[in-house]
Structure formats: C-alpha cells, structure tokens
Amino acid sequence: MKKIQSELPIFFETAHAELASALEMLAACKGTYSPKQAFGYFMHAKDEYNHARSFFKMLSKRGKKASIKKARDFRFTPPSLITKGYISNKGFLIDTMKFKDFIAFVYTNELLAKSSFENILILVGHGTEEGKTITKIMADELRHHGMAKKFFLNHYPALQPWQLMIYRLRETIHNKGRKLYDANIKILDRLLTPIYKSMAYLAGTMARKLNLNEFKRKGKNLMNISSNSIL
Amino acid sequence: MFIGVTGYNHESSAALVDNNGVLVNFYIEESLSRIKGDKSFPWRSIKKLLESSNIEIKDIERVAFYERPLSAFLHIVKEASFHMPRSLGLLTHQFRNFNRSSVSCYLDFAKFFRGLETKLIYSDHHLSHTLTALAYSNSKKDICSVVVDGFGDRSTASISQIVDPTEINELWECPYPVSLGLFYSTITDYLGFAINEGEYKVMGLASFGDSKSKSAKLISGLMGWDSNSNKIISDMSYFDYHLSTSNSFNSKLEELLGPARNPFVPLIPGDSDFQRCADIARGAQDLTIYLLRKIFTHAYKITRSRRFLFSGGVSMNSASIDSLAQLPFIDEIIIPPSPGDPGCAIGAAFYSYIKSNSYSDLNISKPSLFPSLKEIRNDEFLAEEIISNEFTVLEKDKEDAFLKAAELISVGEVIGTVLSNNETGPRALGNRSLICDGKNKDAVKYLNTVIKNRSPFRPTAPAMRYEIAEKYYKLRPEIYECYKSMSATCKCLKDNVSLEFPTTHVDGTARIQIVENKSSLDKLLSILETMGIEIIANSSLNVSGDPTCFDLVDGLMVCSRTKLRYLLTDLGLLKRKT
Ligand SMILES: [Fe+2]
Numbered sequence: 051m052k053k054i055q056s057e058l059p060i061f062f063e064t065a066h067a068e069l070a071s072a073l074e075m076l077a078a079c080k081g082t083y084s085p086k087q088a089f090g091y092f093m094h095a096k097d098e099y100n101h102a103r104s105f106f107k108m109l110s111k112r113g114k115k116a117s118i119k120k121a122r123d124f125r126f127t128p129p130s131l132i133t134k135g136y137i138s139n140k141g142f143l144i145d146t147m148k149f150k151d152f153i154a155f156v157y158t159n160e161l162l163a164k165s166s167f168e169n170i171l172i173l174v175g176h177g178t179e180e181g182k183t184i185t186k187i188m189a190d191e192l193r194h195h196g197m198a199k200k201f202f203l204n205h206y207p208a209l210q211p212w213q214l215m216i217y218r219l220r221e222t223i224h225n226k227g228r229k230l231y232d233a234n235i236k237i238l239d240r241l242l243t244p245i246y247k248s249m250a251y252l253a254g255t256m257a258r259k260l261n262l263n264e265f266k267r268k269g270k271n272l273m274n275i276s277s278n279s280i281l
Numbered sequence: 282m283f284i285g286v287t288g289y290n291h292e293s294s295a296a297l298v299d300n301n302g303v304l305v306n307f308y309i310e311e312s313l314s315r316i317k318g319d320k321s322f323p324w325r326s327i328k329k330l331l332e333s334s335n336i337e338i339k340d341i342e343r344v345a346f347y348e349r350p351l352s353a354f355l356h357i358v359k360e361a362s363f364h365m366p367r368s369l370g371l372l373t374h375q376f377r378n379f380n381r382s383s384v385s386c387y388l389d390f391a392k393f394f395r396g397l398e399t400k401l402i403y404s405d406h407h408l409s410h411t412l413t414a415l416a417y418s419n420s421k422k423d424i425c426s427v428v429v430d431g432f433g434d435r436s437t438a439s440i441s442q443i444v445d446p447t448e449i450n451e452l453w454e455c456p457y458p459v460s461l462g463l464f465y466s467t468i469t470d471y472l473g474f475a476i477n478e479g480e481y482k483v484m485g486l487a488s489f490g491d492s493k494s495k496s497a498k499l500i501s502g503l504m505g506w507d508s509n510s511n512k513i514i515s516d517m518s519y520f521d522y523h524l525s526t527s528n529s530f531n532s533k534l535e536e537l538l539g540p541a542r543n544p545f546v547p548l549i550p551g552d553s554d555f556q557r558c559a560d561i562a563r564g565a566q567d568l569t570i571y572l573l574r575k576i577f578t579h580a581y582k583i584t585r586s587r588r589f590l591f592s593g594g595v596s597m598n599s600a601s602i603d604s605l606a607q608l609p610f611i612d613e614i615i616i617p618p619s620p621g622d623p624g625c626a627i628g629a630a631f632y633s634y635i636k637s638n639s640y641s642d643l644n645i646s647k648p649s650l651f652p653s654l655k656e657i658r659n660d661e662f663l664a665e666e667i668i669s670n671e672f673t674v675l676e677k678d679k680e681d682a683f684l685k686a687a688e689l690i691s692v693g694e695v696i697g698t699v700l701s702n703n704e705t706g707p708r709a710l711g712n713r714s715l716i717c718d719g720k721n722k723d724a725v726k727y728l729n730t731v732i733k734n735r736s737p738f739r740p741t742a743p744a745m746r747y748e749i750a751e752k753y754y755k756l757r758p759e760i761y762e763c764y765k766s767m768s769a770t771c772k773c774l775k776d777n778v779s780l781e782f783p784t785t786h787v788d789g790t791a792r793i794q795i796v797e798n799k800s801s802l803d804k805l806l807s808i809l810e811t812m813g814i815e816i817i818a819n820s821s822l823n824v825s826g827d828p829t830c831f832d833l834v835d836g837l838m839v840c841s842r843t844k845l846r847y848l849l850t851d852l853g854l855l856k857r858k859t
C-alpha cells in the first residue's frame with residue numbers, strides 16, 4: 051500500500067506531462083503554415099496521446115489499490131494541465147515562442163523526456179508488461195528527438211550540432227531551475243501558511259459582518275440594475 | 282457588434298451578436314484549447330470570434346461578462362466565515378487566488394485585448410442564463426424563467442417573470458449555500474465521478490436503482506421543500522462544498538450511506554457495490570425531480586405563467602424533463618441547447634445588445650443549433666497531407682459521399698461526422714457525431730464499447746424524424762423543442778418494439794433526438810429511409826475524456842486513435858488506411 055501511494059504522484063505527473071505534449075503538438079499541427087509539417091506534428095501528437103493513455107492506465111492500476119482518500123487526490127481533471135503549469139495560460143508554445151525556439155525546444159525536450167522515463171522503468175521493472183510499454187515509449191521519444199533534430203538542422207543548416215547542445219543545456223538548466231523554484235515555493239508556502247491562515251481568519255471574522263442584503267434582487271427588474279457594477 | 286463572455290468558475294466561452302440581434306458565432310474555449318472543462322479566460326474564443334467575422338476591437342460596442350465577479354466572491358467568503366476554523370483552507374484559497382478569480386476579468390481583457398476592457402459591462406449570472414434561454418423561445422414576452430444551477434453570483438436557483446426583454450423581474454431565489462446543483466455534484470463526487478462532468482453518469486446509473494431501497498430513502502432526507510416558506514431546505518451537516526476546496530461531502534455522509542467509491546474502480550452492472558451505488562443515484566435523481574416539480578409549481582403560483590424557460594446546469598438533467606412536462610399547468614418548456622454556464626455567453630452577448638440604448642427596435646433572432654463558424658483554413662489546406670498519408674478518399678462529391686456513408690451504415694458500420702458548423706451545446710446533433718444504425722445491436726455495441734469506451738450503464742441516443750418517434754415513444758408536445766437538442770428523455774410506448782432497441786435504457790426510456798429539417802442527419806435519414814433504416818444511434822465524436830471534436834484535424838485524430846474507420850466530412854467520405 052505504501053509503495054503504491056508513493057508511486058501515485060509519479061504516474062499522475064507523467065500522465066499530465068504526456069497529455070500536455072500531445073496538446074502542444076496538436077496545437078502546432080493546427081498552427082503551422084505547411085501541410086507537411088502539419089502531418090509531422092499530427093503523428094507526433096498521436097504518439098503523445100498514446101503515451102498519456104499508457105500512463106493513465108498505470109496510474110489507474112495503482113489508484114484502484116490505494117485508499118479511497120488517497121485515490122481521490124489523484125483523480126485527473128484536465129484543467130489542472132493549466133493550473134499545474136504543464137500548459138501556459140498564455141497559450142501553447144507554438145503561439146508564444148519563436149518558431150526556431152519552438153523546434154529547438156521540441157528537440158531538447160524529447161531527450162529530457164526519455165531520460166526521465168529511465169527512472170520510471172527502474173520502478174516498474176524492465177521485464178514487466180509496464181516495463182515493455184515504457185521501453186516502447188522511450189523508443190518513440192528517441193525517434194521524435196531524431197526527427198526534431200533533423201528538422202531543426204534542415205531549417206537552420208548553418209547551425210552546428212554544438213549549438214544545439216547549448217539549447218539542450220539551456221533547457222536542462224531551465225528544467226532544474228523550474229524544479230528548484232518549485233521546491234522553494236513549497237518551502238515558502240509552508241512558512242507562510244500560518245500567516246495566510248491567520249490573515250484569512252481575521253478577514254473571515256470581518257466577512258461575517260458583511261451585509262449582503264444589497265444583493266437581494268427580489269421584486270427588482272434585473273435589466274435595470276447597473277451594468278457597470280461588479281457587485 | 283456585441284460580445285458575451287464566461288469563465289473562471291466554469292467552462293469559459295464567448296459569443297458574438299450583431300447589431301440586428303443575430304447570434305453570429307459562439308465558441309467554447311475547450312473546443313479550441315482541447316482541454317476539457319477549460320475555465321481560463323477565453324482569449325482563444327474571443328480571438329477567433331474577431332478573426333472569423335473579420336472585425337476589430339473598435340467594431341465592438343460592448344462586452345458583457347456573464348456574472349458579477351465580486352458578488353460571487355463575497356458570497357462564498359461570507360458563508361465560509363461562519364464555519365471557521367474548518368473553512369480556513371477555503372478562505373485562504375479564496376484570498377490568495379483573488380487575482381486569479383473572475384474579479385480579474387477586467388485585467389485579463391486589458392492584457393489580451395487592449396481597448397476591450399473599457400467596453401466591459403456585467404450581467405447577473407441568472408439573468409445571463411435567462412437571456413440565453415429567451416433567445417431560443419419563439420415569443421420573447423410574458424414567459425416565466427426558471428434557473429437552477431450549482432452557484433452563480435448570488436443564488437443557486439431563481440424564478441423570474443419576463444414581461445419583455447427589457448423588463449425581467451426576479452420573484453424568488455434560493456440563496457447559497459443551499460443548492461440542488463451542488464447537491465447533485467456532491468453525489469456525483471461521492472460515487473467517484475468527476476464533478477461537472479460525471480453528473481450524466483449518475484443520471485444513467487439511476488435507472489438501475491430502486492426508489493424504494495434503503496439508500497434511496499436515506500438520500501431523500503438530505504434536502505426538501507418547506508411549503509410554509511416556499512423554500513428549499515438542506516441538511517448542510519452532510520456537505521462540505523461550502524467550506525472546503527477539495528471535499529464536497531464529509532464523513533457524516535459516509536456514515537449515512539457507506540464509504541465513498543474509489544474513482545479508479547470501474548462500475549459495472551452486477552458488481553458487488555453496483556446496486557448500492559445505483560440506489561444512491563436513484564435517490565438523488567428522485568429528489569431532484571421532486572424539488573424541480575416543487576420549484577415549477579411555485580413558479581406557476583407566483584407568475585400564473587404556463588410557458589417556461591428552463592436553464593442552469595440542473596436543466597441538463599434530461600431524465601427529469603418528462604416528469605416536469607406532465608405538471609398540469611404546463612403548456613411549454615424551452616431549454617436552450619447549451620443550458621449550462623458556457624451557454625451564458627450567448628445570454629451575456631444579448632444582454633449587451635439590449636442594454637445598448639441605440640437599438641430601440643429590439644429584435645432577438647432565434648439562434649441556429651449550429652452557430653459556430655466553420656474552420657476553413659484547417660479543413661481545406663492543412664489536412665491535405667494528413668489525409669493523403671493516412672486516409673483514402675472514398676467519395677469526393679458531397680452527394681455521393683452521403684450515399685456511400687448511408688450504404689456503410691446499412692451494413693452495420695460506424696461513421697464519424699465532421700460536417701459544416703459546430704453544435705452549440707454539449708450534445709452532438711449530427712455535425713460532430715459518431716453514428717450507426719440505431720436498431721442494429723452489434724453496431725451500437727461496437728460504437729459504445731470499442732470506439733467510445735462508454736460506461737455500460739449509459740445508453741446512446743437515437744435520432745429520427747417526428748413521425749417515426751411517434752410510433753415508438755410517448756412524446757409530449759410541451760417539450761417538443763427539447764427533443765431537437767436532446768434535452769429530454771421520453772418513455773417507450775407500452776409493449777412497444779422500441780423497448781428492445783439497443784438505444785433504450787433499462788428503465789424503458791430513451792434520450793431521443795428529433796432531427797432538424799435540412800440538417801446533416803436529416804439529409805442522411807432521407808437516404809437511409811429508402812434502405813429501411815429510420816433510426817440513427819448518435820453519440821458525440823471524441824475519445825472519452827476529451828472535448829467533442831471541433832475541426833477536421835480533431836476528427837482525423839479520433840480516427841487515428843480509435844478503431845473508427847470512416848469519417849464523413851465536407852471534403853468527402855474518408856477511410857482510414859490501416
Ligand atoms: Fe511522450
């Protein structure tokens with residue numbers, strides 16, 4: 051039980067990440083100007099959807115065995131793709147990045163994805179059914195990486211592989227930074243929670259005295275209430 | 282031009298109404314972002330509204346937000362403040378996320394569409410629902426509006442009398458936190474389904490339950506109607522939705538009904554816990570019908586109106602509409618095709634149209650069931666390479682494609698459709714559908730289980746013409762319009778063959794669709810009828826958990842990810858290669 055409960059977040063987060071990749075690729079497919087590229091992104095999106103499905107399956111296998119309370123915490127709701135930061139609320143990468151950065155991002159991220167799966171592979175064991183699925187997914191990611199690299203060099207032939215390494219390094223640092231930032235926020239959160247709570251308590255005590263009778267609309271013509279008021 | 286916008290608390294959306302009171306276009310953000318239940322500021326929808334109609338911000342006279350943001354915020358905070366310290370988590374969450382709540386919609390407009398924020402006005406949440414419903418009524422005067430939802434910006438249910446579109450008087454309300462919508466969502470959550478999405482599963486599950494069972498009876502004690510004060514009452518001690526961000530119910534409800542269900546364990550008829558869950562769902566459904574009948578009866582008492590608009594999330598409970606239609610005082614019930622919060626963008630857009638004084642000659646045209654403008658760029662250009670690699674074009678000519686599709690349906694195949702404009706509401710009515718012969722048991726089963734992976738207790742809807750429906754089902758003229766948007770179920774006629782149809786539910790009901798004249802399904806039926814097929818089984822085109830397909834690329838993706846082989850599109854009939 052304990053092992054299962056500690057594994058839940060891993061599959062939960064990975065499923066999020068894979069589904070987010072699928073949506074990013076689908077958006078790229080719809081946002082590009084070349085039918086040829088659209089096809090490439092379409093096939094990539096399809097792979098990522100399949101990866102997401104595999105991880106959701108692994109999540110649900112563990113969720114079934116977890117306590118109900120724990121299981122409820124790991125239910126997937128799609129909007130959490132945004133609230134957890136897997137997809138930016140400003141838009142998909144294809145909308146917000148320069149095209150060159152976008153394909154470099156895909157190129158580096160695929161490799162990073164592959165290496166993160168290595169840890170999961172150890173967790174589930176190489177020989178298991180799940181292990182085989184993950185090995186297949188890793189092969190997909192490597193293929194995506196190869197395609198993205200080729201595509202990048204086709205578009206920017208002047209760029210040397212070592213320059214791509216810089217992109218990769220930058221993304222790795224970004225990822226590490228993201229994790230560090232996340233960890234810092236969590237610590238900060240823990241420190242600040244008592245303060246937030248006492249502030250909420252104070253505000254709550256005042257809120258009790260709020261007179262919301264003004265909001266009563268009984269007998270009123272709703273069309274005549276000021277359209278500029280947010281109250 | 283006028284825009285209406287929803288978001289933050291529920292699925293976001295945007296609608297565009299022109300200077301003549303015509304709904305030009307409507308998008309739900311999830312269709313574009315492909316994130317089911319997307320609540321974020323609907324910048325994609327607004328952008329698309331502007332682009333597809335070729336207009337700029339300066340052409341927009343007003344933008345209406347569908348609710349009063351601060352009111353929504355304060356009502357939640359005030360209620361929670363009575364339950365400290367238990368509600369401290371919720372309060373902290375509210376205060377910390379203040380800048381991400383709908384209160385910030387002004388700033389989001391300024392950020393994404395500079396200039397639009399200065400044109401922003403606000404409507405009441407239930408007024409937005411009412412105006413959405415009113416748009417779909419033929420007559421715009423002397424009608425009563427009933428709104429029942431989870432929570433808006435003030436109340437959770439209301440009755441108002443519409444004199445005309447400029448005079449809408451509110452006569453009764455059910456104040457937060459007592460809420461029929463949130464009660465139903467709580468039971469949904471307790472049964473292990475996702476809130477705002479799993480409610481229709483509870484409705485389907487209820488048909489397996491027994492109203493006389495112990496569980497169903499226990500549920501009936503959770504809420505009631507006080508006929509002295511004409512109020513809905515609720516025993517709030519079982520619920521936590523008003524004091525917690527993560528739990529809708531508490532241990533007291535589990536003590537009453539038994540442990541909540543693990544959301545990861547599939548619920549299959551015959552399993553050990555199935556009957557208990559079905560009985561609980563039955564209890565929730567019975568209580569909902571009971572309370573809705575009380576609300577409508579009260580509405581009649583205070584307005585003397587025999588014609589009703591019904592909207593808000595609870596009006597999506599299609600299994601309760603047939604019972605409402607039998608109330609003796611009812612002549613007509615109109616439910617808009619998108620009665621939940623995303624549909625409010627339509628009402629909000631009409632609100633800004635009506636509020637704009639320069640249009641003394643008000644004219645609100647009844648919108649089509651398929652208002653979203655078609656995505657042309659993707660369909661005709663971008664998909665070219667995908668289609669040539671992955672698909673074979675069986676028929677290019679439109680007429681031939683329909684003919685061939687009908688032939689395939691007649692031999693038991695399942696077909697996906699991506700035709701013309703999108704549907705307004707949550708139900709696919711033929712343009713973004715998965716369809717097959719509605720009497721062919723194997724085909725319907727294949728559609729349900731192999732392609733859609735639907736819960737076994739949720740039947741697929743049958744679509745047909747009115748004359749055909751009359752032969753099989755007990756239709757009620759009071760809710761004729763509801764059948765067009767699949768908003769109401771009906772009973773099979775006594776001892777009728779329809780009881781054996783694969784689209785009929787265990788309790789002998791079906792959620793029928795009467796096909797609209799000149800729609801895609803109408804066209805297909807006219808061919809199918811010559812082949813002896815009069816009923817089409819119709820489900821939305823999507824992989825479970827995803828939003829319904831929006832454009833052709835989405836349709837091609839569903840084909841690629843599932844066992845679906847045929848896709849009927851504006852470019853012809855396609856067949857997946859492998
Ligand atoms: Fe992947």
Ligand SMILES: [Fe+2]
Nearest residue numbers: 160190191194
């Ligand atoms: Fe990948």
Ligand SMILES: [Fe+2]
Nearest residue numbers: 430433593622
């Ligand atoms: Fe609502």
